[in-house]
Amino acid sequence: MDMLILIFVGIAGSLLSYYTNVSLRQGPIRASAMLTMIVAGFLYLFPNLLSPYLTKNIPYVFIGASFIGMVSSHQLSSHLGIGLAGLIFTFIFLHTSRFFDGFGGALGTSACVSILAVMSIPFLKTNRKVTIGFLQLRRLVFRKKRRRKIRRV
Amino acid sequence: MRHHQILRYTLIGLLFIIQLLFLLAIFRENMQSPWIAVFIIALSILILLSYIRAPIHHDKHLYDHIWVAAGVPIGALICYYLHTQLHLGTVLSAGIVGTAASFLPAINKNSNYLSQIPAAIYCGAFVGMSSGGIANGFSFILAASICTAVLLIVSKSLFSGIGGKLGTLAFLGVSLTYLLIFLIK
Numbered sequence: 344m345d346m347l348i349l350i351f352v353g354i355a356g357s358l359l360s361y362y363t364n365v366s367l368r369q370g371p372i373r374a375s376a377m378l379t380m381i382v383a384g385f386l387y388l389f390p391n392l393l394s395p396y397l398t399k400n401i402p403y404v405f406i407g408a409s410f411i412g413m414v415s416s417h418q419l420s421s422h423l424g425i426g427l428a429g430l431i432f433t434f435i436f437l438h439t440s441r442f443f444d445g446f447g448g449a450l451g452t453s454a455c456v457s458i459l460a461v462m463s464i465p466f467l468k469t470n471r472k473v474t475i476g477f478l479q480l481r482r483l484v485f486r487k488k489r490r491r492k493i494r495r496v
Numbered sequence: 497m498r499h500h501q502i503l504r505y506t507l508i509g510l511l512f513i514i515q516l517l518f519l520l521a522i523f524r525e526n527m528q529s530p531w532i533a534v535f536i537i538a539l540s541i542l543i544l545l546s547y548i549r550a551p552i553h554h555d556k557h558l559y560d561h562i563w564v565a566a567g568v569p570i571g572a573l574i575c576y577y578l579h580t581q582l583h584l585g586t587v588l589s590a591g592i593v594g595t596a597a598s599f600l601p602a603i604n605k606n607s608n609y610l611s612q613i614p615a616a617i618y619c620g621a622f623v624g625m626s627s628g629g630i631a632n633g634f635s636f637i638l639a640a641s642i643c644t645a646v647l648l649i650v651s652k653s654l655f656s657g658i659g660g661k662l663g664t665l666a667f668l669g670v671s672l673t674y675l676l677i678f679l680i681k
Contacts (some may be wrong), residue, residue, distance in 0.1 A: 395508060402587035438525075462552070
């Protein structure tokens, strides 16, 4: 259950931050920092509202997910992509290495990896482009053959 | 011109290596779970694809102004002070520093300098989020933030508009400083 809540926080955090950044035009820094301050401040003031595990981890998942929402709309404009990056980020966070525990910027690195992974998805569709190209070539050849047949008739 | 190209590719290489090392550490600790191992391998391939094909870098290599990068140590020291001395927690401290920095351009809306400083201060806040186990005092944070500031200056045209850029730079700055201190000791 706790894991599902963290996944929800990851997806919601990235989408909320993106909405504040792009739709409300507050800029990436304010979108990430202000939302993080609200969430972390709320849990700081009410530490017994949720389980200790969630009280400890929700702020980390939220700030990391909010970095995803800092992306420019020119680079990634799909809400589905932003949500997917939030999901990937939460998955990385849940399995993050203890070796880098306490290193500043580790959450930002996870967010960056998540965004880069999502941004690479359109480039995986190159085979389809080749297929479309191949189909167009076939059509061109067949059209030429048909024209020849029509001329003969 | 050639120096700019060397610097550019060195930095891109460093950023890729640090991200790959980060994923490698997860892979190493979760080798008993095949699904996680497959996921990490897939992520590594996808980020490599993005590095090669996605338009994430500007063609022209640009540099940030040194006074803009001066915001990095300021953000780092304030954030570190807030979470170690006032015990506000690392996330809340970074949130406070970032929110305060985001209102600085409102002082003078025509100032180009003030419009660029919030990103540098927020980047510094990530350095300041380092725990006491890694950063053994303000001197480490100052050293790591200067290292991050240098990286911020030279990476202006890299990862343009990508979320997590500032965090990755902070992570690289902290890791390099930690490695340097470890080697010196």
